Amino acid sequence: MRSKIKKNHEFFELSKFRRRFMLLVLLTLFCILFSRAFFLQGMQKDFLQQEGFERSNRNIELYAYRGKIYDRNNQILAASETVRSITMEPNRVEFKKGDKNKLANLLGIKIKYLNKKLKSKRNHIYLKRKVDPKIASKILALKIPGISTEKDYRRTYPDQEISAHVVGFSGNDGNGLEGVEYKKNDFLSGTHGYKKILIDARRRVVDNLSEVSVPVDGKDVHLTIDKRLQHIAFQSLKKTINDSEAISGSAILIDSKTGEILTMVNYPSFNPNERMRTRSPFVKNRVITDAFEPGSTMKPISIAAALEKRVVNVNTKIDTGNGFYKVGRTQITDTKPHGVISVKEILQTSSNIGVTKIAEKLSKKYLWQTYSNFGIGNLTGSSLPGESKGVMRDYSSWKARDHFSASYGYSVSTTVAQLARAYTPFANKGEIKNLRLFKNDPIKIGQRVLSIKTSEAVLKIMESVTEEGGTAIQASIPGYRVAGKTGTARQFVKGVGYGKPGERKYNASFVGLAPASNPKFIMAITIEDPSKGSNYGGVVAGPIFRRVVAEALKIYSIPQDEIEIKDETDNEKKEI
Amino acid sequence: MKLNLILFSLLIVFALVKINAHHLYRVNHHALEIEKRKTIDLKDEQNQLLIQESSKSGNGRISEYAKSKLKMNPPEKKQKRIIK
Numbered sequence: 001m002r003s004k005i006k007k008n009h010e011f012f013e014l015s016k017f018r019r020r021f022m023l024l025v026l027l028t029l030f031c032i033l034f035s036r037a038f039f040l041q042g043m044q045k046d047f048l049q050q051e052g053f054e055r056s057n058r059n060i061e062l063y064a065y066r067g068k069i070y071d072r073n074n075q076i077l078a079a080s081e082t083v084r085s086i087t088m089e090p091n092r093v094e095f096k097k098g099d100k101n102k103l104a105n106l107l108g109i110k111i112k113y114l115n116k117k118l119k120s121k122r123n124h125i126y127l128k129r130k131v132d133p134k135i136a137s138k139i140l141a142l143k144i145p146g147i148s149t150e151k152d153y154r155r156t157y158p159d160q161e162i163s164a165h166v167v168g169f170s171g172n173d174g175n176g177l178e179g180v181e182y183k184k185n186d187f188l189s190g191t192h193g194y195k196k197i198l199i200d201a202r203r204r205v206v207d208n209l210s211e212v213s214v215p216v217d218g219k220d221v222h223l224t225i226d227k228r229l230q231h232i233a234f235q236s237l238k239k240t241i242n243d244s245e246a247i248s249g250s251a252i253l254i255d256s257k258t259g260e261i262l263t264m265v266n267y268p269s270f271n272p273n274e275r276m277r278t279r280s281p282f283v284k285n286r287v288i289t290d291a292f293e294p295g296s297t298m299k300p301i302s303i304a305a306a307l308e309k310r311v312v313n314v315n316t317k318i319d320t321g322n323g324f325y326k327v328g329r330t331q332i333t334d335t336k337p338h339g340v341i342s343v344k345e346i347l348q349t350s351s352n353i354g355v356t357k358i359a360e361k362l363s364k365k366y367l368w369q370t371y372s373n374f375g376i377g378n379l380t381g382s383s384l385p386g387e388s389k390g391v392m393r394d395y396s397s398w399k400a401r402d403h404f405s406a407s408y409g410y411s412v413s414t415t416v417a418q419l420a421r422a423y424t425p426f427a428n429k430g431e432i433k434n435l436r437l438f439k440n441d442p443i444k445i446g447q448r449v450l451s452i453k454t455s456e457a458v459l460k461i462m463e464s465v466t467e468e469g470g471t472a473i474q475a476s477i478p479g480y481r482v483a484g485k486t487g488t489a490r491q492f493v494k495g496v497g498y499g500k501p502g503e504r505k506y507n508a509s510f511v512g513l514a515p516a517s518n519p520k521f522i523m524a525i526t527i528e529d530p531s532k533g534s535n536y537g538g539v540v541a542g543p544i545f546r547r548v549v550a551e552a553l554k555i556y557s558i559p560q561d562e563i564e565i566k567d568e569t570d571n572e573k574k575e576i
Numbered sequence: 577m578k579l580n581l582i583l584f585s586l587l588i589v590f591a592l593v594k595i596n597a598h599h600l601y602r603v604n605h606h607a608l609e610i611e612k613r614k615t616i617d618l619k620d621e622q623n624q625l626l627i628q629e630s631s632k633s634g635n636g637r638i639s640e641y642a643k644s645k646l647k648m649n650p651p652e653k654k655q656k657r658i659i660k
Contacts, residue, residue, distance in 0.1 A: 065619075068626075076630040082620040158631035197609075205609040206602035231635035478658065 064190030067218035071227040081156045084136035084149040086127040092146030130154045161269035162234045165285035169272035190218035222439040224260035233263040236544045244530035250287045250416045251525040256427035291390040291413040295489025296350045298409035305370035307454045311361040320353040330401045348464040352408045359407035368395035373449040374422040381434030390414040420524035427519035430455040463516045474542035477550045479560040484512030486537035505529040510541035514549045517561045
């Protein structure tokens with residue numbers, strides 16, 4: 001009985017067959033697992049590791065900010081602002097009813113264009129770049145699957161067209177294309193960085209991997225421009241050009257002691273914030289790029305040359321005759337006959353014959369050397385791109401006509417910036433100053449081109465130009481002594497020459513210094529072809545000088561000169 | 577045997593501490609990344625505000641507001657009187 005009853009352990013004991021079968025199954029399973037492990041870790045190692053890296057590692061670009069451009073009072077002229085770029089994953093996009101139209105309207109694109117983009121086989125495409133953040137948030141509010149936004153940066157110019165020519169603009173890639181943006185591109189643009197990060201299953205950044213490149217932000221640029229005066233100069237220029245129906249105009253205001261450029265404006269201008277800016281015909285900074293024959297604004301330099309050489313003095317009398325004077329085959333005329341007048345009166349009345357007779361006493365070489373010393377035919381030092389040197393041929397190639405015509409501003413051409421610089425010796429006791437646009441540029445020591453006595457004498461004579469009987473009374477500023485010189489030069493048109501009387505085009509210019517007692521500001525203005533009303537430099541450009549420099553004197557708290565102030569109401573009382 | 581047990585327990589404890597430290601590092605790193613992103617956003621906002629300030633304080637805009645809303649106009653020649 002007992003032998004038939006199985007013991008407890010015997011009851012659970014497997015049969016030999018079962019035992020072997022199970023062992024075989026386990027061995028087979030182990031072999032399968034082992035071979036799978038071998039396959040994955042041995043043969044597929046690289047592929048799987050790559051897949052793992054791609055899922056957990058990310059390369060992130062670290063944005064380097066482009067430097068800002070400031071004016072002399074730390075007011076922003078150019079900076080980068082945040083915008084959004086709208087991206088799309090075509091495979092994931094599903095539009096609800098009406099969403100497609102809404103999206104196209106918000107982005108300002110056509111449905112056709114959107115449909116074309118939807119057919120794209122790429123996983124990630126840009127629908128529109130640099131979109132206003134408000135529009136981007138409206139698009140996100142539509143909650144269209146597959147449509148998302150990315151942070152982007154756009155260059156913004158708060159001053160719009162006022163400082164457009166000086167500041168310039170940059171392209172979509174962030175690189176400067178014009179003006180300071182172009183000139184200082186290396187300085188302004190930083191170096192973007194990147195880093196490799198590790199993300200977890202919830203897409204949280206949990207670690208930095210070894211490869212990190214630190215971004216280096218671009219540096220800020222500080223200009224010598226004064227935004228307040230820039231605005232006044234631009235508005236004055238705009239008003240004058242519109243009133244006189246002129247083609248264009250340019251003006252520059254400088255600090256005569258340091259050569260710092262305070263304003264540099266052109267009209268017509270362009271808005272650097274608009275995308276079509278590069279197609280504008282007014283992109284050039286004509287203050288430095290366009291050379292023109294300066295006309296009578298050259299006369300103070302010619303007279304300074306003669307005074308320095310002592311071939312005349314301020315009171316020397318010169319016979320300008322009946323307003324006509326022939327040199328070789330060239331007829332030189334004055335606007336009216338002046339008869340016998342002093343050197344001072346020659347400048348005051350802007351007599352071409354008088355200056356020609358003075359130039360006759362000087363050699364070609366000496367005149368050429370003087371103009372060259374005054375910066376004619378040389379760069380101004382503003383270091384802006386595209387600056388023209390103007391045209392001044394070597395004296396050896398001058399014909400007899402050039403010798404005389406150069407003395408009253410023909411046969412040579414200058415830019416507006418060169419003209420302003422050429423007047424700095426009269427404000428600095430004979431020292432010429434280089435122009436400076438960047439505050440951090442070192443101030444260069446001025447170069448003496450005139451004696452103190454001559455520079456003071458010419459300055460004194462130029463004061464008479466803005467006084468009663470002068471050609472630029474419109475440029476006078478109440479409470480201050482103003483010196484200056486007008487210029488009304490005929491335009492030379494290729495193939496046509498200077499044109500017949502009645503068909504001629506003129507450049508009306510004025511260069512002024514204030515206060516004449518100790519000049520702080522020099523402003524040069526030129527207006528191209530004023531066709532309505534007068535075309536004289538004093539009448540057209542003089543008021544711009546008056547408006548801008550009067551404000552500059554006020555803003556910079558320059559004390560008034562001790563002169564008698566006329567009460568304008570007195571005249572009105574007398575009239576009554 | 578006793579020493580081995582103690583060493584084994586210590587090993588387990590240290591391993592757990594290491595795992596916990598690593599976990600804490602990742603949590604803190606994530607928090608740091610969030611703060612860095614906030615810094616960048618604030619920098620962007622600061623730039624935006626500077627641009628806004630610059631465009632809103634522009635002379636053109638001020639003179640336009642002065643003329644249109646405050647009815648301020650520069651005095652005409654007849655309205656000026658210079659006091660000696």
